[in-house]
Amino acid sequence: MLRLFREPRAWSELVTRTLFPSRIHQDNSFTWPDRYPALFTAAQTLLADRAPLRILSFGCSSGEEVQSLRHYFPDAVIVGAEINASLLRACREREVEGPTLFISSRDEVIQAHGPFDAIFCMAVFTRRPHEVETxxxxxxxxxxxxxxxxxxxxxxxxxxxxxxxxxxxxxxYRVEDALEGLPFRPVLTHGFAPAKGPRFDPSGMRLASPQLIARIFSRTALASTREPEPPASLLPSKYGEA
Structure with a gap:
């Protein structure tokens, strides 16, 4: 408990868990610069013929990922989205070259700043993975x-x-299970490798290891059917400022 008072970051994580219990995925905000160089480079290669680019870093923590992405995409508009208000303030104080914006990760705010050519969700769609394994x-x-x-x-x-x-x-969970029925295809030429840790099926049951997974998915066309509903129906109607 003393750690919460000694470490402002730990306290901000507790506050975020308390305020948004139904919105939280990973509740540990630990990160470091250039954490995923292979995937950043893969995206850079796959998007080489597209310009100008608009990129979203979803769950950008204290902004290191956004700053790292700037080195790979020097001319892109990069938007970082973060639920933790304390970390969002830290992001906005960070000096990042080029057109950069930090926003709260509310669905309507994200939608207002899109659409995007790439969305990075790195170590976001998980929950205390070390505890899951231990x-x-x-x-x-x-x-x-x-x-x-x-x-x-x-x-x-x-x-x-x-x-x-x-x-x-x-x-x-596997991304392809979530995207079933949507116009997406896995990219098998980049990032297709064994999962780092366990995967679970939609019922929440653990799958046999190792799981060979795709990490990059490409939208093949505009959906002709109704788009997915924003997840706001799962969430409180008000949860912070943009």
Whole structure:
């Protein structure tokens, strides 16, 4: 408990968990610069013929990912979205070159700043993965329900331009299960490799390891049917400022 008073970041994580219990995915905001160089480089390669680019870093923590993405996409508009108000303030104080914006991760705010050519969800769609492994969890349906993951994955997917990329690393569920029925295809030439940690099916039951997974998904066309509903129906109607 003393750690909460000694470490402002830990306190901000507790406040965020308390305010938004139904919105939280990963509740640990730890990160570091250039954390996923292989996936950043892959996206850079796949988007080389598209300009100008608009990129979203969903769950950008204290802004290191946004700053790192700037090195790979020097001319892109980069938007960082974060639920933790304390970290969002830290992001806005960070000096990042080029057109950069930090916003709260409310669905309507994200929608207002899109659509995007790439959306990065790195170590966001998970929940205390070390605890999941240490406790050898076999059923996470109550710990981290699939519907919470799927609602946000589908919403973010709907915010992509045709040909846009959804890049997801360190998810407890498979992205293709969430995107079923949407016009997306996995990119098998980049980032297709064994999962780092366990994966679970939509019922929350653990799948046999190892799971070979795609990490990058491309939107193949504009959906002709109704777009996924924003996940606001799962959330409180008011949860912070833009």
């Amino acid at each position: 406790r050898d969890m076999r059923d996470i349906s109550r710990f981290y329900p699939f519907d919470r993951f799927a609602a946000w994955a589908r919403f973010l997917a709907s915010q992509l331009t045709p040909g846009g990329l959804l890049i997801v690393e360190h998810a407890l």
